Amino acid sequence: MKEMPNVLWLEEIKKEDIISVGGKGASLGEMTAIGLPVPKAFVVTAQAFRRFLIETGIEEELFRRLERLDVDDNGALESVSREVQDIVLAAEMPDQIRQEIVDAYARMGADGTVVAVRSSATAEDLPDASFAGQQETFLNILGETDLLDAVQRCWASLYGARAIYYRAKQGFDDRSVNIAVVVQELIGSEKSGVMFTSHPVTGEPLTIVEGSWGLGEAVVSGSVSPDNYVFDLRSERVVDRLIAEKEIMIVPEGKHGTKTVNLSAKQRTAPVLSEAEVARLATLGKIAEDHYGVPQDVEWAIVGNDFFILQSRPITTIKRPEIPHGGAGPAEKGKGALGVVLVEGQGASPGVASGRVVIVRDVKDTSGVKDGDILVTKMTNPDMVPAMRRVSAIVTDEGGMTCHAAIVSRELGTPAVVGTKKATKLLKDGQIVTVDGEKGLIYDGAVQAPAPAAAPAIAPAAAAAAPVITGTLVKVNVSLPEAAQRAAATGADGVGLLRIEHLILGLAKTPGWYIEHGEEETFIAELYGGIKTVLDAFPGKPVWVRTLDAPTDEFRNMEGGENEPIEHNPMLGWRGIRRDLRSPDQFRLQVEAFKRLWAAGYNNLGVMFPMVNHPGEFVEARSMMKEWGVDVENATLGVMIEIPSSAILIEDFIRAGIRFASFGTNDLIQYTLAIDRNNEHVAEMYQPRHPAVLRLIDYAIGVCRENGVECSICGQAGSDPDMVTWLVEHGISSVSANIDAVPRIRETVARKEQQILLDAARRNA
Numbered sequence: 062m063k064e065m066p067n068v069l070w071l072e073e074i075k076k077e078d079i080i081s082v083g084g085k086g087a088s089l090g091e092m093t094a095i096g097l098p099v100p101k102a103f104v105v106t107a108q109a110f111r112r113f114l115i116e117t118g119i120e121e122e123l124f125r126r127l128e129r130l131d132v133d134d135n136g137a138l139e140s141v142s143r144e145v146q147d148i149v150l151a152a153e154m155p156d157q158i159r160q161e162i163v164d165a166y167a168r169m170g171a172d173g174t175v176v177a178v179r180s181s182a183t184a185e186d187l188p189d190a191s192f193a194g195q196q197e198t199f200l201n202i203l204g205e206t207d208l209l210d211a212v213q214r215c216w217a218s219l220y221g222a223r224a225i226y227y228r229a230k231q232g233f234d235d236r237s238v239n240i241a242v243v244v245q246e247l248i249g250s251e252k253s254g255v256m257f258t259s260h261p262v263t264g265e266p267l268t269i270v271e272g273s274w275g276l277g278e279a280v281v282s283g284s285v286s287p288d289n290y291v292f293d294l295r296s297e298r299v300v301d302r303l304i305a306e307k308e309i310m311i312v313p314e315g316k317h318g319t320k321t322v323n324l325s326a327k328q329r330t331a332p333v334l335s336e337a338e339v340a341r342l343a344t345l346g347k348i349a350e351d352h353y354g355v356p357q358d359v360e361w362a363i364v365g366n367d368f369f370i371l372q373s374r375p376i377t378t379i380k381r382p383e384i385p386h387g388g389a390g391p392a393e394k395g396k397g398a399l400g401v402v403l404v405e406g407q408g409a410s411p412g413v414a415s416g417r418v419v420i421v422r423d424v425k426d427t428s429g430v431k432d433g434d435i436l437v438t439k440m441t442n443p444d445m446v447p448a449m450r451r452v453s454a455i456v457t458d459e460g461g462m463t464c465h466a467a468i469v470s471r472e473l474g475t476p477a478v479v480g481t482k483k484a485t486k487l488l489k490d491g492q493i494v495t496v497d498g499e500k501g502l503i504y505d506g507a508v509q510a511p512a513p514a515a516a517p518a519i520a521p522a523a524a525a526a527a528p529v530i531t532g533t534l535v536k537v538n539v540s541l542p543e544a545a546q547r548a549a550a551t552g553a554d555g556v557g558l559l560r561i562e563h564l565i566l567g568l569a570k571t572p573g574w575y576i577e578h579g580e581e582e583t584f585i586a587e588l589y590g591g592i593k594t595v596l597d598a599f600p601g602k603p604v605w606v607r608t609l610d611a612p613t614d615e616f617r618n619m620e621g622g623e624n625e626p627i628e629h630n631p632m633l634g635w636r637g638i639r640r641d642l643r644s645p646d647q648f649r650l651q652v653e654a655f656k657r658l659w660a661a662g663y664n665n666l667g668v669m670f671p672m673v674n675h676p677g678e679f680v681e682a683r684s685m686m687k688e689w690g691v692d693v694e695n696a697t698l699g700v701m702i703e704i705p706s707s708a709i710l711i712e713d714f715i716r717a718g719i720r721f722a723s724f725g726t727n728d729l730i731q732y733t734l735a736i737d738r739n740n741e742h743v744a745e746m747y748q749p750r751h752p753a754v755l756r757l758i759d760y761a762i763g764v765c766r767e768n769g770v771e772c773s774i775c776g777q778a779g780s781d782p783d784m785v786t787w788l789v790e791h792g793i794s795s796v797s798a799n800i801d802a803v804p805r806i807r808e809t810v811a812r813k814e815q816q817i818l819l820d821a822a823r824r825n826a
């Protein structure tokens with residue numbers, strides 16, 4: 062040990078040196094030796110740290126304090142950790158060590174090189190004890206003084222509360238754990254991320270690459286949802302790709318540290334990597350994996366055409382120490398912000414919650430669902446709604462942002478991740494996981510105290526305290542009457558879409574069942590009550606109630622659903638107004654409920670027909686209503702524009718007498734682009750702002766404006782600020798957003814309107 066120098070260059074390191082340079086240092090040395098493109102670096106060895114402890118005389122004092130500590134006593138853990146770290150930070154670094162570090166740094170580059178200073182604990186990255194992320198890393202360090210300070214801080218971080226706790230629980234003796242520090246040229250990466258050289262759970266030869274813009278910290282810390290690419294090493298092709306909304310990037314700031322910057326709208330949704338870049342990364346990853354003989358978890362960076370490998374270590378997905386509860390330091394930095402990511406998909410409803418996995422393959426399984434569980438299923442059904450109310454989070458294999466699970470979860474305020482493709486296969490009944498419904502990640506273990514299942518309250522007072530008046534009405538979507546109060550508390554200008562199928566499907570019996578069993582009154586009463594709840598929450602504001610739009614596959618599981626036709630493609634089948642027109646009894650019961658509400662004085666009730674594809678359908682529906690006694694001349698009747706034909710024929714609809722039209726972009730996009738909105742395999746091709754979709758919308762808005770007909774949007778795109786900015790610019794008269802999105806959309810609308818006014822004023826000045 063005495064012989065080992067204080068500083069070693071990567072080129073001098075072999076993997077046997079792990080005891081001196083830690084897992085990270087040894088791995089970088091090995092990678093350099095096999096020719097991988099590793100940025101220049103030297104390591105301040107573990108022996109340097111030992112000499113520091115001995116020569117400064119702090120060693121005994123420090124270990125004595127640690128030995129007396131009960132790590133299960135959180136208060137004591139925190140305070141001993143602080144004391145011990147202070148001792149390390151206060152000690153003066155011996156001259157010899159200091160000089161060697163300064164000399165090595167000078168050899169890196171003439172005018173001072175910007176470096177990353179990374180801890181490399183010598184027990185770290187051993188296959189059975191991954192302590193990655195427990196010790197500090199300092200990025201963007203420039204100059205000797207800051208470098209020496211960063212090295213000493215890395216040393217101190219060996220005694221962070223979390224690190225002490227883990228070591229104690231893993232049976233490591235503090236005296237035997239050392240720390241080395243890697244000082245590495247900082248790559249000002251334009252793109253960066255991580256990759257698993259083989260599938261982390263199944264071990265298949267699939268390289269999983271996650272990437273985002275800027276420095277890799279954004280991906281490693283989980284502060285951005287990265288793009289995800291799956292490269293099949295057998296076919297040498299990218300077989301799956303999920304382009305995420307990347308909101309921010311981390312970049313070096315000045316001479317020290319980093320900062321987070323917001324990405325432009327274009328960068329957010331642009332793919333970070335080309336197919337060729339993914340292939341090149343996978344090849345580099347494979348070299349590392351072949352060399353080490355086990356799948357690797359690799360950090361990478363790209364600058365221009367230069368690829369760099371920053372770190373490689375064995376994947377340690379399965380064996381992971383339990384995360385301590387309550388105050389044992391900040392959340393672990395690992396693959397994601399909260400730990401090991403088991404599965405990922407699209408974040409469909411924000412919030413974080415932990416709980417016990419319950420796999421639901423059939424609605425019958427929902428009887429086993431307890432309060433606070435994590436419901437994991439292929440896709441939710443309306444008859445699962447009662448169970449969905451009880452759980453703390455929802456995870457599905459299938460679906461996109463507009464699927465049943467996504468819509469209902471958002472309304473219940475329950476975190477949800479959809480379109481994971483394989484959650485029902487990879488997760489196990491009873492397993493404890495944490496769901497991040499914003500980033501679309503499912504972590505191993507209860508890595509954060511469960512978020513309350515209750516919906517985040519939007520205080521009416523808050524909405525009222527800062528009223529933002531917009532010329533373009535900002536309304537809200539509602540599907541469950543129980544969400545009406547939360548929806549109203551947003552201060553929305555009305556309800557742009559009340560989906561009654563959720564109400565009906567929640568009854569667990571089809572309309573046909575009520576009709577067949579002579580229970581029409583019960584059905585009408587249920588509808589009446591549910592809609593009234595929403596109308597009562599929005600006195601004097603328009604509430605557009607949509608007639609039934611449930612595809613046959615959603616009815617099938619309900620009582621009475623046995624006779625539902627089996628359709629090859631229910632999305633294109635027996636649903637919407639086309640079904641009501643051919644099922645007059647079903648339509649009549651809905652109309653009866655509306656009639657009673659109008660008679661009770663709810664003049665704010667408007668009725669909207671879904672899935673119309675020809676003005677003739679509107680005319681037919683209206684005349685049936687007239688036949689059943691509705692004063693159709695004075696009723697507010699409108700249509701959804703969900704099929705390209707209805708956008709193209711908008712003028713004919715207006716001539717037929719619609720009072721309003723509302724873009725159902727969820728469907729309009731799928732029918733314009735031939736992309737099934739619920740099919741996770743084509744999810745990344747589902748483009749709300751595809752030029753063809755925008756052209757249809759633009760055209761229909763124009764015609765509605767010319768004719769003084771209210772034109773709105775109630776699809777998910779109405780909750781997207783960028784889309785709403787575009788819509789306001791193009792003259793939409795109202796937008797209807799999800800409950801959680803209303804405040805942001807209102808602000809977006811206000812800002813765009815003011816900009817339009819300002820531009821006009823300047824032009825006229």
Ligand code: PEP
Pocket residue numbers: 463558560610703724725726727728729775776777
């Ligand atoms: C739509 O298609 O955009 C819409 C709002 O209707 P749904 O999501 O219920 O199909």
Ligand code: MG
Pocket residue numbers: 671703725727728
């Ligand atoms: Mg629709």
